[in-house]
Amino acid sequence: MNILVCLKQILDPEVPARDFSLARSHLQADPTCADLVTNIFCENALETALQLRDRHGGRISILSLGPASVEDTLRKGLAMQADAAFMILNDTGHLPDSAATAKALAAAIGKLDRLDLILTGHESGDWGAGQTGGLLAEELGLPFIAFVDEIEETGPDRLILRQQNDSGWQKFSAPMPVVASITNSDHNLPRIPKIRDIILANRKPITSWSLGDLELSPDLFLPEHLLVRVTELTIPQAKGDCAFIEGATKEEKIGKLAEKIAAIARSI
Amino acid sequence: MNTGEATREVFWNISHGWIMYVLLLPTMAIAAYGIWRRFRSWRRGLPVAGRLDRPGERLLHLWNHALLQRHTMRERYSGIFHAMIFWGFITLTIATTVVMLDHDFGLPIMRGRFYLYFQSFFVDLLGLLALIGVAMAGFRRWKTKPVKLVYSDEASWILILAAVILATGFFLEGWRIVVTADPWGTWSPVGYATGFLSAKFFSLDTLTALHRWCWWFHLILVFGFLAWAPFTKMLHPLTSALNIYAANLQPAGASLKTVDFEKAENFGVNRLDQFTWKDLLDLDACTECGRCTEACPAHAVGKSLSPRDIILDLRDTLHRKGGRNEPDTGLIGSTDALRPERLFECTSCAACVDACPVSIEQLPKIVDMRRHKVMEEADFPETMQQAISSLEKRKHPFAGTESSRTDWMRELNLPHASEAQDAEVLVWAGCGTSLVKRNQKSIRSLAELLKKAGVKFAVLGRDEKCSGDVARRIGNEFLFESLAKENIETLKKFNVRRVITSCPHCFNTFRNEYPQLGAPFETFHHSQFLGELIKAGRLKITAASERRIAFHDPCYLSRHNGVTEEPRALLQNTSRNSMRELPRNRRNSFCCGGGGGMSFVDEPPDKRVNRERAEEILATDADTLAVGCPFCTTMMEDGINAAKGDRGIEVKELAELLNEATSGPNPI
């Protein structure tokens, strides 16, 4: 099976609140305020692919769109034992929206051998739009299943994909090729790479394309061409409040506390 | 009588003495074979530098710890009986050599005063001490039975044999004295008494006959023992001496090896030939005394880690055909003591290394094997994995911390190293301090103290990355190296040469490990630096308290680096009351349980090292526990809070206590 996993590099969503800051434009986070990490759901997707390959064999390619730093994300993916890595270099300084991202990814996928399964994370820890997987399927004209946490191969050309939903899960049978967005579960925790593989990963080649190489317009990511534009970004101010409950007896205090909680609950 | 003529007849009552020489040959051959086999197996180890350099220091070390038995004596009872046996047998060996030189080589030395004072009296006395020593050892082995010993038939036979050899020696001496009416006999009081008493029960003829039989019996026992010893733990007089000579002369904190990732074929150890020759020599030097396991905090709280059994199991594998038929699956997991879970129970406290009387280094071997599990197999406890992956992503091990590296310096206006070219020193906070809320107070106190004293210092803020200690102890040497190199580069960029830190783990890394990567720094634990400031009068104690302070020595300060007095001197300044010493203090301190990556592991409540230590502390009348390490602070605070009940006791960091008590020329 030929699998492609799309990996997104994002600012560490676990950045301590005090370190988090906005870029001067106030349209995105300050890219230097935190470390860059691979989006966790993308890592879950890669782990899902690795487990499929462990069971059935096949080949895993990884693809990432972003500035030169996405090489780190790809190297980490290679260390986790992906077979080949590709990147679309975005050196325009502009952030694409989900649709533009999907367009670029689709263009790159057009350059690859025929794929049977394309995985993305179900959303990213920075913007959390959760659109790319679906839009990519749209671009490629393939079926799409979201919120998948388990995939089984059932025959030469069909897969069973288990989708998480609010009340449990449901299973879909889909023809290959198919696009799925992956969410986390107990059994797709990303594996820790072995050091030998990390060292070897640093020696593996990474194919890099510019937008031009993919016959995409250099203006693709310009804000005025995006379908979704950020117009304002603010950091919510956390407010703390502290009140002491007074009362003569324990019962009285408990009663007052209960009233207070009820009042707060009503107000939100 | 003219003492100048004093001597005795060698081979008295013995005919066919030549048979002894004939027997000596195979004895020596068997013993030599036994030693050669061991030697051959050590040679399978990798080369290692710095084990045979500095001969002067090494000979001194050998003198102190082999000949004078200093380390062995740290434990009273066993130290005494071991010294008695050791010096007794050394003396008897010298005496036998004297006989040989005199009789076989015609050197007339067994005469006169030397004969009387040394060869008779001294040897007799030391022989008696050895016999008493053996009896004490027997009493321990068969009566008091401490758990730390290995109860093998071999060990029992060795004791029995030694006792019989010594006793028959006295019989031989005594019977010769009475039968020959040796005029110098009283110079050998024990022998004399033995002969005198024997003569009360037996006729002289009987004693003469008994003597002849006993002589051959004694000879065969001695030769048998000599031939057998190299195949038993009784090779240790040789191997332990070699091992003490080749000991690590650096601080214990400098004992982990670096890995050359460009060249190394394996990372860590899972086969004997991946150890160095010194590691293999260590295995054969083990005397099975069990002191390491007795000192091990993990073992003490009921975990199954046992440094002694790790050494012994590795040794047994080495002995099986010279270690050539190692388990196919590798060393790790091949025996009970080598199970991976056990290796990951180690807090890297080095109590085992410090306890070992013969300079065996258990901890580096544990880390070597952890390296294999972590780097080759990526198979290690999940909580440690979280710490490692946080280190990879965020350069600190505290996954999910809500603190930022700059939180503690808010409103203090501290200059970053890039803008403080005139700074005397850099304050290195360390992740355990800056990213754990409780510990921010300690480092703030340190900064305030330095300000009071007018010290010009800089900080790195977000440019600080984990020193790498946690990664290294967990076994991820690769990550350690990359963190270390990143830090070294940052520090070089800002021309930093002197560093103060309140974290003994960072202290150890800067002091002992960055130099291994070619980057020496002048490193101070804050207790050292602050002590200097007090001495220099830059900080004045103006508000000493009434606290009854006990100090919990951090492993990475005391055992790993020998720093024990500076923190005490400093603390003593802060209170009018005298300090309370904990039963286990200084090098003998008991780990808080937080080192070696263990502070990231959730442990079962009944097997927590900090709990055991907390109880020791609560049994004193201290009202303040002083700590000097961010990991100790959190571990001990947790431990004490869980155990203290109504008892009033506070856990305070050194700098916090000093800050309360001092003023300086500069108001903050």
Ligand code: SF4
């Ligand atoms: S370093 Fe400490 S915890 Fe580890 S084996 Fe030795 S004594 Fe036990």
Ligand code: SF4
């Ligand atoms: S390793 Fe050292 S302390 Fe431990 S049992 Fe052997 S000789 Fe004793």
